[in-house]
Amino acid sequence: MHTQTTFQDDKAVLYLVSTPIGNLKDFSLRAIETLNAVDVIYAEDTRTSGVLLKHHNITTKLRSYHEHNEQERQEEIVRLLGEGDNIALISDAGTPLISDPGETLIKKVRDAGFGVSNIPGPTAIISALVASNLQTSPFTFIGFLPSKKNLKEKLLKDLSALPHTLIFFESPHRIHKTLATLYDVLGNRQTCLARELTKRYESFIHFTLSEHEKIPDLKGEIVLVIDGAKQQELSSHDMIEHVQLLIADGKSEMEAIKMVAKLRNLKKNTVYMAYKTQKKSDEPDNRE
Ligand code: SAM
Numbered sequence: 001m002h003t004q005t006t007f008q009d010d011k012a013v014l015y016l017v018s019t020p021i022g023n024l025k026d027f028s029l030r031a032i033e034t035l036n037a038v039d040v041i042y043a044e045d046t047r048t049s050g051v052l053l054k055h056h057n058i059t060t061k062l063r064s065y066h067e068h069n070e071q072e073r074q075e076e077i078v079r080l081l082g083e084g085d086n087i088a089l090i091s092d093a094g095t096p097l098i099s100d101p102g103e104t105l106i107k108k109v110r111d112a113g114f115g116v117s118n119i120p121g122p123t124a125i126i127s128a129l130v131a132s133n134l135q136t137s138p139f140t141f142i143g144f145l146p147s148k149k150n151l152k153e154k155l156l157k158d159l160s161a162l163p164h165t166l167i168f169f170e171s172p173h174r175i176h177k178t179l180a181t182l183y184d185v186l187g188n189r190q191t192c193l194a195r196e197l198t199k200r201y202e203s204f205i206h207f208t209l210s211e212h213e214k215i216p217d218l219k220g221e222i223v224l225v226i227d228g229a230k231q232q233e234l235s236s237h238d239m240i241e242h243v244q245l246l247i248a249d250g251k252s253e254m255e256a257i258k259m260v261a262k263l264r265n266l267k268k269n270t271v272y273m274a275y276k277t278q279k280k281s282d283e284p285d286n287r288e
Pocket of ligand 1: 091095100123194196
């Protein structure tokens with residue numbers, strides 16, 4: 001165990017500064033003050049950040065920091081901190097490190113004995129969550145799902161029993177495929193698709209995953225907020241009820257059985273036999 005104090009005498013500090021996610025006015029006074037005061041700002045894309053900095057008359061030296069030059073930039077940043085230069089890291093939008101570069105940098109900087117401080121501000125995660133109409137805690141942020149179908153399904157299956165609101169980032173060109181996979185693996189859940197947050201065309205689409213085919217083609221930036229697993233979905237004695245619910249939502253018997261088996265880590269045949277036995281005993285002739 002060890003405690004690291006951020007501000008130590010004259011030692012330089014790395015500041016993680018959040019920037020707007022759309023509306024240029026969502027920039028805190030402290031963020032502007034810090035970006036003016038540091039010696040160098042590292043940004044994911046210097047052209048994108050250049051526009052923001054110019055808008056706020058920030059003239060600090062700007063250098064790139066992205067996944068392709070991380071290694072060499074990390075060495076440079078640690079060297080500059082050692083020479084007494086205060087540094088800021090920003091991303092294209094929102095909070096650095098949130099599905100953006102910087103995670104390995106923090107470790108290097110801390111290991112070298114320098115303080116790291118966050119200047120809080122916007123992130124699409126919180127803007128989407130608090131306006132979603134869904135439970136705000138507990139929540140689990142996933143970021144972007146893997147693009148490969150099998151990896152996507154495996155991750156979702158691991159999350160399917162979690163009673164936390166789930167938050168995903170997604171791009172408009174993958175949204176339809178992703179919603180279909182979410183429905184297949186998580187079943188029917190209340191969802192909020194938050195689009196273009198803080199911008200002119202901000203909108204929230206509230207729907208259940210079974211309605212995913214009705215979602216129109218979309219442009220812009222998207223966050224998906226999805227209800228967590230309900231206790232009812234988790235208890236084993238209502239496995240059959242779960243199959244029946246999926247059938248009521250429009251799945252065929254076999255699709256519903258397959259989904260329930262997948263979600264509950266059971267053999268398909270186990271669910272099939274239980275469902276068929278129940279169905280038979282529910283038939284009028286077999287009732288006592
Ligand atoms: N670091 C950023 C943050 O803290 O919000 C996230 C960066 S990540 C590379 C970009 C993704 O965040 C987008 O594809 C979208 O899913 C989400 N996002 C960013 N800005 C958004 C906005 N204004 N409205 C909706 N989603 C947004």
